[in-house]
Amino acid sequence: MSARHNPYDAENFHASAIAEGRHRSIVGGRWDETGRIQMEILRDAGLRPDHHLLDIGAGALRLGCKAVPYLDPGHYWATDASRALLLAGHAQELEDPSRLPETQLIEDQSFDFPGVPDTITHAIAFAVFPHLPMAYLRRALTNLRRFPALERVMFTVFLAPDAGHAARPFRQPDGVVTHDLRAPYHVLPEDVTHMAQVTGWAVQRDDRMLPRGQVLFTATPA
Ligand SMILES: C[S@@+](CC[C@H](N)C(=O)[O-])C[C@H]1O[C@@H](n2cnc3c(N)ncnc32)[C@H](O)[C@@H]1O
Numbered sequence: 001m002s003a004r005h006n007p008y009d010a011e012n013f014h015a016s017a018i019a020e021g022r023h024r025s026i027v028g029g030r031w032d033e034t035g036r037i038q039m040e041i042l043r044d045a046g047l048r049p050d051h052h053l054l055d056i057g058a059g060a061l062r063l064g065c066k067a068v069p070y071l072d073p074g075h076y077w078a079t080d081a082s083r084a085l086l087l088a089g090h091a092q093e094l095e096d097p098s099r100l101p102e103t104q105l106i107e108d109q110s111f112d113f114p115g116v117p118d119t120i121t122h123a124i125a126f127a128v129f130p131h132l133p134m135a136y137l138r139r140a141l142t143n144l145r146r147f148p149a150l151e152r153v154m155f156t157v158f159l160a161p162d163a164g165h166a167a168r169p170f171r172q173p174d175g176v177v178t179h180d181l182r183a184p185y186h187v188l189p190e191d192v193t194h195m196a197q198v199t200g201w202a203v204q205r206d207d208r209m210l211p212r213g214q215v216l217f218t219a220t221p222a
Contacts (some may be wrong), residue, residue: 006030006131006183012084013184023088027059028127038063038126039070041206041216045152051121051148055179056111056140057128061089063188075118083107097138111140113147120147125155130214133195134191141199141219142194151222156214172213192217 008015008026017026024031033066047053049072055063068076080086086105090097097165106115123144129137137155158178160166168185169177178186189205196203201219210216 005133005189008081008131014085018065018084018088023060023085023092024062026085027062028211030211031062034126035062035066037210038124039066041126041154041208042067042122042124045122045154045218047071047079047122049075052117052119053077054079054113054116054120054123054147056113056123056125056155057081058086058105059089060085061093063126064089065093065095065126068094068100074101074104076100077104077106077120079106079108079111079113079116081107081109087110090148090208113143114145118148121149121151123147123153125153127156127211127214130158130186131153132176132183133185134195137187138199139193141195141201145200145221153218153219154216156210156216157182157192158213159189159215160186161188163188174211175215176212197222 017023049070052075053067053071055078058080059065063077064078071082078086090100090102090105094100108114148179158172166180166186166188169179171177176184178184180186189207192203196219200222202222203217203219206216208216208219
């Protein structure tokens, strides 16, 4: 993929950050707090140790370092545009790396989910779609429909309240300014509902407060 949508797409962005030991900061910092929030979201959604989790755009395993010890061994899978970032997390952030085979860390920039098994029951994409134009969300939802056991997909976005506001920079509750044509991106609530509907999902918006004012949606098969 050659298009540049956000800083992650810059040449050598991941490689130089990892070499400088900045694998935590490039996924947004707030390491422990954000990992805990994601675990809370998943446990509230009914995630049990025997379920199978796909962490989409998992970065340096900010969630993985908490989900891997919680889940039965081998029940966590992760994708990211950078496999090097996933591997940095595997090497430096897991208490017991033997609970997660490296083969379950998959490079995937286009939400095709190559090599992800049919056993996946839950998927989460936290702080991923705010970095990407909204067609990526539609593509992810489309491709996730092929997983027969998938019960819930949780993802975050930034929202703008209406089309008029969406066409201009919009200040989120905690001060982050989001945009329609460049990162960090916002969408309308109706965009999310529509993309879910045309891809075979029903979505529900969650009211909890999330870091930087992101909003959580949960998709279930329609
Ligand atoms: C803010 S970080 C969040 C990482 C992780 N979900 C977490 O909460 O720690 C955004 C992640 O999205 C990844 N990313 C950016 N563009 C992507 C794409 N097209 N496909 C998959 N991952 C992408 C980045 O490499 C980065 O790890």
